[in-house]
Amino acid sequence: MTSAFTRDRLSNPKYAQLARRLGLKIGKMSNGDLLPSIRQLMQEFDASQATIYAALELLKRQGAVDHEPGVGMRVAVQSSLDHAGPARILLRLAHRSSTFHQQLLEEVFAQAQSLNLRFMVEPLDAHLPSNETADATLVIPGSTDLSPMMLADWANNKPMVVLDRDLRGVGIDSVCSDNYQGGILAARHLLGMGHKHIAVLNHRPDSINPHDRINGFTQEIHNTAPDVTIQYLKADHPLNSDEIYPFVRKHWADCKQATALFTTTRTTALAALRAFQELGISVPDDVSLMGYDDLGANVYCNPPLTTIDQQLSKLAKAACQILAHRLQLPTQASSQHSVQCSQIIPVSLNVRRSTSTPVSH
Numbered sequence: 482m483t484s485a486f487t488r489d490r491l492s493n494p495k496y497a498q499l500a501r502r503l504g505l506k507i508g509k510m511s512n513g514d515l516l517p518s519i520r521q522l523m524q525e526f527d528a529s530q531a532t533i534y535a536a537l538e539l540l541k542r543q544g545a546v547d548h549e550p551g552v553g554m555r556v557a558v559q560s561s562l563d564h565a566g567p568a569r570i571l572l573r574l575a576h577r578s579s580t581f582h583q584q585l586l587e588e589v590f591a592q593a594q595s596l597n598l599r600f601m602v603e604p605l606d607a608h609l610p611s612n613e614t615a616d617a618t619l620v621i622p623g624s625t626d627l628s629p630m631m632l633a634d635w636a637n638n639k640p641m642v643v644l645d646r647d648l649r650g651v652g653i654d655s656v657c658s659d660n661y662q663g664g665i666l667a668a669r670h671l672l673g674m675g676h677k678h679i680a681v682l683n684h685r686p687d688s689i690n691p692h693d694r695i696n697g698f699t700q701e702i703h704n705t706a707p708d709v710t711i712q713y714l715k716a717d718h719p720l721n722s723d724e725i726y727p728f729v730r731k732h733w734a735d736c737k738q739a740t741a742l743f744t745t746t747r748t749t750a751l752a753a754l755r756a757f758q759e760l761g762i763s764v765p766d767d768v769s770l771m772g773y774d775d776l777g778a779n780v781y782c783n784p785p786l787t788t789i790d791q792q793l794s795k796l797a798k799a800a801c802q803i804l805a806h807r808l809q810l811p812t813q814a815s816s817q818h819s820v821q822c823s824q825i826i827p828v829s830l831n832v833r834r835s836t837s838t839p840v841s842h
Contacts, residue, residue, distance in 0.1 A: 496535035497583065499528055500543075501574075503536055504602040507545055507556055516546065516554040543590040544599045557599065568808050571615035572600040573635065575623030579748060581774045581791075582623055585645065588797035589619070596805045615639070617804050622646055624688040629653070640807030644800045646689065649823040654807070656800045656824045658791040660690045663828040664697025667771055667789060670830055671741050672706050674838045676769065680712045680739035682729065684720035684749050691745035694773060694789075698743060712736050725752035730760060740768060740839035747774040750786055754835075769836040784834035792826050799824045 503526075507516075517525065522533050537554055540546045546554045570593070575582065593600065601615065617640040620632070627646065632653050635641060641654060648655035671679055681698065683691045702709050714732055716724075729752060736742075744750040750772025757764050764770045764784060775790035803822050 495528070496532050496539060497587075499526060499532055499536040500539040501583070501586075501602070502526060503540060504545060504600075505604065507540070508601040508603050510556045512556055514556045515552065516556070518553065542594075544594065545602075568598050568616045568805070569614060570598050570600045570804060571618045572602045573618060573620045573622075574602060574604060575621060575625050579623065579746070580776060581747065581793075582621055582645070584776055585793050585797060586621065588793045589621075589644070589801060592794070592797045592801040596801050598801060598804060616808055617641060619644060619800060619804060620646075624685060640804055642800045642803050642807075644796065647693070647823065647825065649825075654803050654822050656796055656803065656826065657690075658796060658826045658828050660693035660828075661697035663773065663789040663791070664694040664699075665701045666828065666830045667694070667743050667773075668698045668701035668705075670787070670832065670836065671743065671769065671771065672702065672709065674741075674769065674836060676741040676839055677708070678710050678712070678738040678740055680714055680736040680742045681744075682714040682742060682749055682753065683745045684716070684725050684728075685746075686715075687719050691773075694745045710738070712739055722748050722752070725749050726756050729753045729756040733757075733760065733762070741771065741836070742768055743771045745773050747772050747776055747786075747788065749773075750788070751782070754782060754786075764835050765837040766840065769839070771836055775831050780833070782835070787833045787836040788831050790829045790831050792828065795826050799826060 503522075510516075516522070516537075519530060519533055522528070523530060526533070528536075537546060541548065541554075544557055547557045549555055572586075572589075574586065590600070600619070618635055618637075620627075620635065620641065620643045622643065622645070627643070627648075629651055632641065632643065632651075636653075643653055643655045645657055646655055647657040647660070679702070681695060683695050685691050699711060702711060712735075714729070714736065716728055720728055725748065733756065742753055744753055750770060754764060754770060757768060757770070762768055770786065772786045772788045773791075775788040780786075803824070
């Protein structure tokens, strides 16, 4: 049987990973520059010919490269707004992005095509001077800390949107899913099934979005079911993706009464599922398991995961629409001194077979 982790890797194929690496290289080239040959790219990136072709085709669909018959692939020529060409957006992306953020990026590219937006990709931690060739900036920070001063420097008095971060009150355009409401929906689901002892695992307590999910979850339980006990699986440091599985396997014995586990990310849920399977714990017969981020591979787990759906396409669409709207305004009106737009996108609950009524209920 194919494991949940194997299927997770299948949802992030090699060509998509290579396309992102190629995008970083292309972002440092000029419009119309000829890309290295297929053979040169195979050697540079240690990839097969098929993977190179697939990555280039993905970049072509995203508008980053064009094919010139008889010549090869060139960096797409991207005109300035004054010539009614595609708007040139500097995309600053967290260096270590999760599967969620990689799929969010795919949605951004898909939405951008209809709005005549094209992207130059740079890693978030790159020490870049203000890029005068960009018309606007889109930031997908992941778990990276952001300061208002840092954001203002990146914006350089041009439109900028931060995606997947709630910046209400900061004075920066932002789009984020309703993480607090997501925690509430998760709590209501488990309470509705009759769970009285619930464990919670947040492998990144230093990250804002998972923190908001935990707050919504615990507040809903405290407000509506104060007799329910919550047990927190806490590590002495933030856990990376490779550390979650051994941590759950080692410490689940501390949660003897728990009949359910709420995790704040999909990665955490998959790691917990693997640990439970190896410990001989049946999901959902022994423990109900609830994750977050409703990505495609969730339905292939055994059992399929109950999760909170962050509505990736709506997040991407909102961010691209704000950028397009700002770019249509006069320079002064679209600067970061105007009234800012912070959109919070509603989330939804997708119930599958990883949660059920506890046996003792």
